[in-house]
Amino acid sequence: MRHQRFRGGLAVAMVATAAVAAAVGTAPASAAAAGCRVSYTISSQWQGGFGANVTVTNLGDPVDGWTLRWSFASGQAVTQAWNATVTQSGAAVTAVSVSHNASLATGATTSFGFNGSWTGANPVPTSFTLNNTACTGGVGPTPTPTVKPPTPNPTPTVTPGPTAPPATPPAGTVRVFWLRPTDVPYDQRYPDGIANVVREAQRYYKQELGKTFTLNNPVVEVVTGEHDSNWYINTNCTPGGDRYWCVVGNMHQELMRRFGIRNPDNRWLNVGEISAEEPGQSGGGASTGWVVLSGHDADGAAGINGPMNRWYGGMVHEIGHGLGLPDSTSTDGTPMSGSFYNYPNTHFTQAQKSAILNGPYGSFFS
Template sequence: MRTRVLVAVAAVATLGTTMAVTAQSASAAAAGCQVSYTISSQWSGGFGANVAVTNLGDPISGWTLRWSFGAGQAVTQAWNATVTQSGAAVTAVNVSYNGTLATGASTSFGFNGSWTGGNPVPTAFTLNGVTCTGTVTPTTSPTATPTTSPTPTPTGSPATRTVRVFWLKPTDVTYDQRYPDGIAAVMREAQRYYRQELGKTFTLNNTVVEVVNGEHDRNWYITTNCTGGDHYWCVVGNMHQELMRRFGIANPDSRWLCVGEISAEETNQSGGGASTGWVVLSGHDADGAAGVNGPMNRWYGGMVHELGHAFGLPDSTSTDGTPMSASFYDYPNTHFSQAQKNAILAGPYGGFLA
């Protein structure tokens, strides 16, 4: 397999030693709206949050969500909404592509923020002036309650000319719904970003993430088929081979562009990356997507970067403001160059974009 090193891998150890990860969530409901506010990650002085908005009233063509922070928190960066703040009061307004919400429809946005004395979940929200009433109960759950692992979701070949996504769970890893949900959210955000940049985007399947019960434990994926002392590619290489064999997928495959993530990693040794037609990522990326390892914009930008490789782009030779360089850390404030857009559309998977 031809591989490309993920630019961000060298920074993972530093992130892991400085972050105290928590997961807090709250929701409020009313006749007209429902809001879910989730603290996806938290570290000294900063945090990442995701906000999901569901319209329970009449269809709307634009929305404004308001809330107030209770402990001096401040929004520092946002995506999928225009977020402003005056004192404790925060206002989030839709962007061009997510303002229309039918009855029962949902959208989401995310942001990074700062905190000093505390970071409690907001207790009330309004959507277009309508109070989303209900009991808001903050919860802290660094480790989700394990549930019984389901059988693998793949039951047949999904539609062709789509992006096919897998989460491979080794035999000694407890099933955790945050992983398929989180990886799906990262893929949907990448889907949105590609439409923003190219005017076209890829198609995801109805089951966005196919959960695969692996054939081996974590240690097997980490230590098997390694070359000497270099374990960087062992985990993702073993996952890659298993997925291709079990689901009859080639490398590359003209039917699908494939993304595989595995919940296994040797600390400071395992990595991931992409080549034409495939993205293969190890444990820290799966953890990040699930909201337990770092601010979400880093994982959104990382997926956009790796998908760029899968669509045929090389790394940039400098930090040039495009997601094919270390500028993906600044996501969503990074953009493909015109040359990169042309190369994606003219590349081997350009025909997948519509």
């Protein structure tokens, strides 16, 4: 673990981000049906656990409230879900819409995600029903027809332009940003993945402290940057310095200026990730009130840069710094040391728990 002081006044505890093995997962499995289309994607997988994203497209009449059902074939179990209320009885899983995504017009799409457990195998479910109507195309890739039928006008993929600041979230929350430089294409895996990582951190703090912090809706505020990647990499750099500090420092300064955030700010604990870094110069860190991470961590959250437990553990570690905890020794078994690489087999000490709850953001926990 290395420590450096960021020239903008942000003291950061750097987490080494060496390259790791390729992520375990599967490609999305898409299916067409008379009434619905389902895409079930294993976004990340680690020993005994996995994360999944489910996208539902209504191809039938408009619905006001939906229920998606499927069954697991190998004893998997849902442990946590978001954007749907998910229950399980034996192998049978039921996902019910929540208020903000209950209405689906013809052709409309919504998505939700969950974490689960598995032993032995983790195959993709083979069938789904939406409001008791079978999505009869299954979940395998749709075959190319011999004669191409007429297709409706597709919904265009729109890359968001510069974003205006959203409504200010309530105080006492963890505020999360993904900053996308102007030359980086929009990719939904990034806001979804970063949201999944901070939700897992939220779950872990609840496990360890009996209380946890609140995330906003949406969890991740997507920000189109004011500059291209090279600007973030090469501007405001100290000659001979570690260039990733330029990247996260430029992001930090831009987010503070555009969103009126201080360093630190007692209204929010802030997390920023930027999809930019010089090859081989990844990094980031945190100080009280702020977590700042470069492209390596954003890629990891998106599921394309190694096993997810490393990125879950890294986020728990950096949020710990944001809450005011210092680094501890490299082998002490706590997430504030190199032991975070063993996530989830790492635990806070009682002293660390007390320091969090009695620290500058202790009132955020409930």
